[in-house]
Amino acid sequence: METQAKNPNFNIASKKKKSAELSLGYNPYAKDKLYAVLFLGPSLLILALFVFYPMLRTIYLSFFLTNNLGKPTVFVGLKNYFALFSSNAYINSLIATLVYVIAVSIFTIAIGLVLAQAATKKVAGINFFRTIFSATMGVSVSVAAIFWLFIFNPSVGLLSQLFTALNLTPINWLTEPGWAMTAIVISTVWMNLGFTFLIFFGALQSVPYTLYEAAQIEGVSKSYQFFHITLPMISPTIFFVSIITLIESFKSFGLIDLMTAGGPNNATNLLVYRIYQDAFLNGNYGLASTESVILAVIIALFTFIQFKVLEKRVTY
Amino acid sequence: MKRKRTIFAALVIIFLAIIGFTFSQKSSAKADSRIKIVFWHEMTGPGQVQLNKFVKEFNDSQNKYVVVPQFEGNYNEAVQKILNTHGTSTSPALFQSMDISTSQIYNSGYTTPVQKFIDKEGYDTSKISAVARAFYSKNGTQLSMPFNTSQPVLYYNATLLKKYGITPPPVNPSYSDITRVATELYQKSGKKVKGLSVEIYGWLFEQFLANGGESLANNEDGHSGVPTSVNFSGTVATKTMKWLQENIKSGAFMNFGAGSSASANEMAAFLSGKLGMFLQSSADISQLTAGTKDKLGITYYPHADGQKSNGVSIGGASLWISNDKSSEVQQGAWNFIKFLMNAKNQATWQVATGYLALNKDSQDEPVLKKLYKSQPEAKVPGQQLRRTKPNNTNSGIFMQGLIQERTLTQTAMEQIYNGSNIKNSLVEAQKAMNSYITSNNLANKVNQK
Numbered sequence: 133m134e135t136q137a138k139n140p141n142f143n144i145a146s147k148k149k150k151s152a153e154l155s156l157g158y159n160p161y162a163k164d165k166l167y168a169v170l171f172l173g174p175s176l177l178i179l180a181l182f183v184f185y186p187m188l189r190t191i192y193l194s195f196f197l198t199n200n201l202g203k204p205t206v207f208v209g210l211k212n213y214f215a216l217f218s219s220n221a222y223i224n225s226l227i228a229t230l231v232y233v234i235a236v237s238i239f240t241i242a243i244g245l246v247l248a249q250a251a252t253k254k255v256a257g258i259n260f261f262r263t264i265f266s267a268t269m270g271v272s273v274s275v276a277a278i279f280w281l282f283i284f285n286p287s288v289g290l291l292s293q294l295f296t297a298l299n300l301t302p303i304n305w306l307t308e309p310g311w312a313m314t315a316i317v318i319s320t321v322w323m324n325l326g327f328t329f330l331i332f333f334g335a336l337q338s339v340p341y342t343l344y345e346a347a348q349i350e351g352v353s354k355s356y357q358f359f360h361i362t363l364p365m366i367s368p369t370i371f372f373v374s375i376i377t378l379i380e381s382f383k384s385f386g387l388i389d390l391m392t393a394g395g396p397n398n399a400t401n402l403l404v405y406r407i408y409q410d411a412f413l414n415g416n417y418g419l420a421s422t423e424s425v426i427l428a429v430i431i432a433l434f435t436f437i438q439f440k441v442l443e444k445r446v447t448y
Numbered sequence: 449m450k451r452k453r454t455i456f457a458a459l460v461i462i463f464l465a466i467i468g469f470t471f472s473q474k475s476s477a478k479a480d481s482r483i484k485i486v487f488w489h490e491m492t493g494p495g496q497v498q499l500n501k502f503v504k505e506f507n508d509s510q511n512k513y514v515v516v517p518q519f520e521g522n523y524n525e526a527v528q529k530i531l532n533t534h535g536t537s538t539s540p541a542l543f544q545s546m547d548i549s550t551s552q553i554y555n556s557g558y559t560t561p562v563q564k565f566i567d568k569e570g571y572d573t574s575k576i577s578a579v580a581r582a583f584y585s586k587n588g589t590q591l592s593m594p595f596n597t598s599q600p601v602l603y604y605n606a607t608l609l610k611k612y613g614i615t616p617p618p619v620n621p622s623y624s625d626i627t628r629v630a631t632e633l634y635q636k637s638g639k640k641v642k643g644l645s646v647e648i649y650g651w652l653f654e655q656f657l658a659n660g661g662e663s664l665a666n667n668e669d670g671h672s673g674v675p676t677s678v679n680f681s682g683t684v685a686t687k688t689m690k691w692l693q694e695n696i697k698s699g700a701f702m703n704f705g706a707g708s709s710a711s712a713n714e715m716a717a718f719l720s721g722k723l724g725m726f727l728q729s730s731a732d733i734s735q736l737t738a739g740t741k742d743k744l745g746i747t748y749y750p751h752a753d754g755q756k757s758n759g760v761s762i763g764g765a766s767l768w769i770s771n772d773k774s775s776e777v778q779q780g781a782w783n784f785i786k787f788l789m790n791a792k793n794q795a796t797w798q799v800a801t802g803y804l805a806l807n808k809d810s811q812d813e814p815v816l817k818k819l820y821k822s823q824p825e826a827k828v829p830g831q832q833l834r835r836t837k838p839n840n841t842n843s844g845i846f847m848q849g850l851i852q853e854r855t856l857t858q859t860a861m862e863q864i865y866n867g868s869n870i871k872n873s874l875v876e877a878q879k880a881m882n883s884y885i886t887s888n889n890l891a892n893k894v895n896q897k
Contacts, residue, residue, distance in 0.1 A: 197891035200552050200848055201531050205891045221859075221880070281709050286702070287642070287717035306713075307705035308866065393707025395648070397862040413524045414852045415531070415552075416884075418891075 193421035202417045212422035221398055222406070222423075229382070229402045232317060233434075236381040239321045241374060244328030249358070251329070252336050262333070269326030273386030280319040281306075281391060309399035312392050316400050319387050324380070328373055335369035336362065367446045375438055382431050403427045482514040485780045488540040489517060490526050490765065494734055495596060498800040506787050513780035515542075523765065524851055527552065534558045534772055541773045542781035544595060546765045548850035550584055551670065553768060554591050555848060555892070560771040563590040565782040576789065577806045579759075582838040584766045586846070592766035593785050596803040598731040599829045600655045600749050600760055602626070605724055607742035612636040617725070619828070620748045620757060623691045626725065630700040633724040642702035645714050645726040646692055648861045649706065650854025651763055652727055653685070658842040659751050660684030661758035664853075670846030674889065678881045680857060681874035687752050689861070689870045696865055703865045706858050715739075729763055730829035733802035737823065746828040759836030761844045764803060804830050849881075849888050856881050 194212055196204035216222045247265045251258060268276075283290045284305035292302035305315045339362060347357050363370075385404050388394060394401035394409065401409075403423065411420035491499050496519065503515045520526040523546035530553070533539040545553050553559060563585075566573055573581060573590065580594035602621065609616050614632045617625050630643020646652055657664050662684040665675035679685075695701040702723060704710040715732070717723040719739040727749070736744055751757035767788070769781045787793065794805040795813035810816055811830075820827050836842060847853070860877040864870050 197887050199892045200888075201556060202528075219880075277709075281712070285713050285716060286704065287713070287722040288720050304703065306709065307703050307862075312705075391707075391709055392705070393709070395706040395858070395862050397866065398859055409855065412528050413855070414849065414884075415528060416852075416888075 190421045190424050193418055194425050196418045198415070198417040200415050202415060204418065208418075212419055213426075216419070216422060216426070221401075224398055225401050225403055225406050228313065228399060232313065232320075232384070232400075232402055233378060233381045235317045236320050236324065236384075237374060237377045239317065240324040240328050240377050241370065243321065244325055244332050244373070245370075247325065247329045248332035248336055249362070251333055265329045266326045266333075268323055269330065271323070271326075273323070274390060276319060276323050277387055277390035280315070280322075280387075284315050284391075306392055307396050309397050312396055312399050316387060316391060319391065320381065320384060323387065324377060328377065331369060331373055332366065335366040339365040371438075371442050371446045374442065375435060378434060378438065379431060382427070382434075403430075480514055482512060483777060483780055485513050485515045485542055485777060485784060486540045487515050487517045487781075487784070488520045488526065488530065488543040490520055490523050490544055490546070491596065492519075495731075495801045495803070498797060502788060502793060502797075503784075506784055509787075510783075513783065515780075515784050523549070527851075531556055531558070534770065539770060539772055541770055541777045542784060543768055543770065544765045545592070545768055547583065547763055547844060548854070550591065550766070550844065551846045551850075552848045554586060558770060558772065559591070559768045560778055561589050561591050562593050562767075562769060562782065562785065565769075565779075566590060571786070575791075575808050577804075577808070577833060579833055579836050579838050579843070580762050580806050583762050583844045592768040593789065594762070594806055595765055595767045595788065596731070596797075596801070597762050597764040597806055597833075598729040598803055599762060599832050600652060600727060601730050601829050601832065602725055602727050602747045602750060603718070603732070603736060604629070604745040604747070605718065605721065605740075605742050606745040608641065608721055608724055609633065609745075610743075616745055617747050621750045622753045623688070623750055624753050626750050627691070627695060627700070630695060630725065631698070634698075634700040639699060641721065642717070642723050643700040643725060644695070645702045645704050645717070645723055647704055647706070647710050647714055647726070647728065648858050648865065649711075650850075650857045651729075653854075653857045653861065654845065655749055655760045656688040657682070657684055658761050659749050659757050659759065660688070660755065661841050663841050665845050665847045668840040669844070671840045671843065675845075675847045676885060676889065678853065678878055678885065680860065680878040680881070681871060684752060685874060686870055689864050689874065691752075692861075693864050693867070693870060697867065706862060730804065731764070731802040733826060733829070734800065735802075744823075744825055746825040748828070748832045758839070759842045760832070761842045762833070798830075802826075804833055847885075848892070849884055852884050853881055856884075 193204055195207060195209055197206040197208055197212075199205045251262050251265060271279075286292055286302065286304050286307070289305075291305065295302040303311050305311050343361050343365070344357060347361060352360075383404055384402060385408065388400055388402060388405050389408075392400045394405050404427065407420050407423045407427065410416045410423065487503070489496075489499060500517060503517050507514050518540070520529055520543075526543075527545060527549045530540070530543055530545060534556070565571065576594070577597070580597045581590060584590065584592045584594055602617070604616060606616060609629070612633060614629055614636065617629050626644055633641055633643045654664060660683075662682045663669045663679065665678050667673035667675050669675070692701060696703055702714075702717070704714045704717070711728070714723065714726055714728070715735065718726055719736070721740075721742065730746075733744075733746070748757065749760045767785050769778050769785075771778070773781075788797075789807055791805075791807045791809035792813055794807040795810040795816040797803055798805040798810070799815050799819050805811070805813075805816060845853075856877040860873040863873040
């Protein structure tokens with residue numbers, strides 16, 4: 133008994149001794165804490181410096197008017213918030229952002245899914261199409277903007293030449309409010325498709341083939357198979373993609389800056405672009421901070437709703 | 449375990465050594481005992497190429513200073529960068545800042561007025577264009593040195609007008625002169641060629657007011673005191689917007705929208721012969737002559753019917769000396785400014801970029817004479833600049849927040865171009881600007897205490 137009891141103790145003690153040589157104390161809890169600090173410390177420090185401090189600072193700034201050097205000078209409490217919600221331009225931006233985000237999310241997911249489903253068919257040259265479908269992942273925003281600007285150019289663009297050839301009146305894609313939003317949505321969806329396609333394609337590959345075989349034996353139609361086997365099986369992926377796309381489209385900036393600069397008549401002046409304009413062009417950091425806080429709350433709210441509503445329909 | 453750790457430690461040491469080595473290499477390669485003048489600029493295209501040439505020539509010409517040019521993106525963003533880095537080691541000794549940031553940069557108190565060096569050395573400013581100098585001075589003190597300076601002008605495709613047998617617009621056209629040419633062009637080309645484009649650009653809006661002699665901001669456009677309100681909906685503004693709206697509706701004028709894509713689209717349309725005329729900066733001239741074989745025509749900025757043109761103000765940017773650097777560095781920055789302003793370099797600058805030569809002696813330089821001989825129309829912007837007598841409505845607007853003013857007037861123009869009620873759109877923008885001015889003045893006065 134004694135030796136048996138002693139042995140494990142001895143073992144622990146020897147291990148302790150061994151590792152104690154490397155660390156600083158003998159207390160096992162102290163050592164845990166030390167490791168915790170060692171491992172978490174750097175990331176906490178970085179997060180505190182680059183995430184938490186700017187976040188708190190943004191909230192602080194949102195209660196102030198800032199002068200032209202960006203320094204907070206006059207405390208105005210919630211006045212910035214009231215000013216925003218009573219401004220027609222801001223409300224329009226809010227609505228435009230919602231329209232944009234919802235349109236982009238829906239089209240990206242729907243088209244991405246169709247392309248991915250099509251790419252699972254084993255036909256000649258399918259590898260070529262798979263490459264093409266995922267190719268937009270490798271296109272940078274500036275290149276995409278130039279590409280689409282050429283297509284939408286009102287006098288020498290591809291679409292206007294096509295319309296003229298067909299004897300239709302060319303659309304002023306980027307200068308008429310409704311069409312500008314359509315053009316931006318088209319370009320963004322096109323940009324997003326590569327990534328969405330790739331994720332969906334991967335998910336479709338992981339659906340066990342036996343399920344489809346069983347369905348075929350039962351003589352079920354293709355569309356029934358899609359809605360009752362494919363969709364439920366890849367629902368976690370759809371959920372993931374929908375959240376990523378939603379957050380990404382809330383944060384859209386590059387295409388808007390390069391293609392419409394928020395115009396015409398603020399039709400594509402989405403929340404992020406407005407923040408950029410107020411902060412870095414107008415030097416109005418107080419107001420821009422207020423807008424940032426509102427945007428953060430909106431994104432958090434949407435993500436929360438998605439988790440509450442969509443996750444119920446997800447089969448893991 | 450121990451061996452792995454040793455290998456890892458060895459790798460880390462090697463890695464650090466490589467980094468250290470690279471950096472020491474870099475610093476030793478750059479070791480230049482000359483005083484460094486960091487110069488921030490926002491020039492792109494031919495302007496950047498020529499500016500870098502000037503820098504090289506200046507650096508090779510003497511061994512006391514070395515100018516290090518750094519491109520800082522577009523004008524708007526550069527202003528914030530300049531203000532936010534002041535007092536740090538990364539801040540520039542010399543920087544280029546756009547026309548409408550003048551009041552903002554001045555009020556920051558971050559610069560040494562070039563007047564100090566002008567007085568110290570008895571530098572003769574009378575050779576530099578008076579209109580350009582007036583734009584960047586306050587109560588007779590030269591704040592910064594005008595550098596890349598342009599004038600808004602009207603370009604037309606002379607070959608295209610000739611093809612359809614249309615008489616070109618006169619050199620100082622009124623709105624109805626332009627309407628005539630635009631409508632004829634649109635009709636005679638079977639609606640394939642648009643007559644005129646006025647980009648949705650706040651600068652052009654300001655110029656319509658300047659040319660009509662109408663103040664945009666109170667206190668005489670800020671020249672007699674800090675502006676407290678603006679007037680976007682005056683007679684000239686309303687008349688001009690009505691002219692543009694009617695002709696866009698009829699199809700004779702084209703709306704290319706706002707932003708960098710708008711000017712690119714406009715340029716593409718003009719170069720491909722789908723657009724007959726457009727209003728733009730005189731600095732575009734070199735791009736236009738290089739891009740098409742068609743003969744280019746240039747006139748003064750159009751003015752409203754039944755009134756004389758008051759003259760337009762300049763556009764572009766000026767050079768400022770930061771006061772957070774030693775007096776030796778500031779002196780070096782000033783020496784570089786003088787170098788850029790000499791007659792020969794100003795002439796070279798106009799030939800290379802289309803920005804106007806500001807030194808009066810440049811007109812006698814062979815390079816510029818050669819340009820005028822091959823392109824007589826290149827004289828027009830300079831003539832427009834010289835014929836303008838500076839007054840308070842055509843010497844720029846001395847007001848903070850002009851970027852906001854441009855955003856708001858551009859929004860109003862977008863609404864008007866798409867058919868909205870002119871008065872409502874202008875008044876709405878005016879109200880938004882006035883509330884911006886109120887809170888901006890409030891925020892900045894507290895700071896001045």
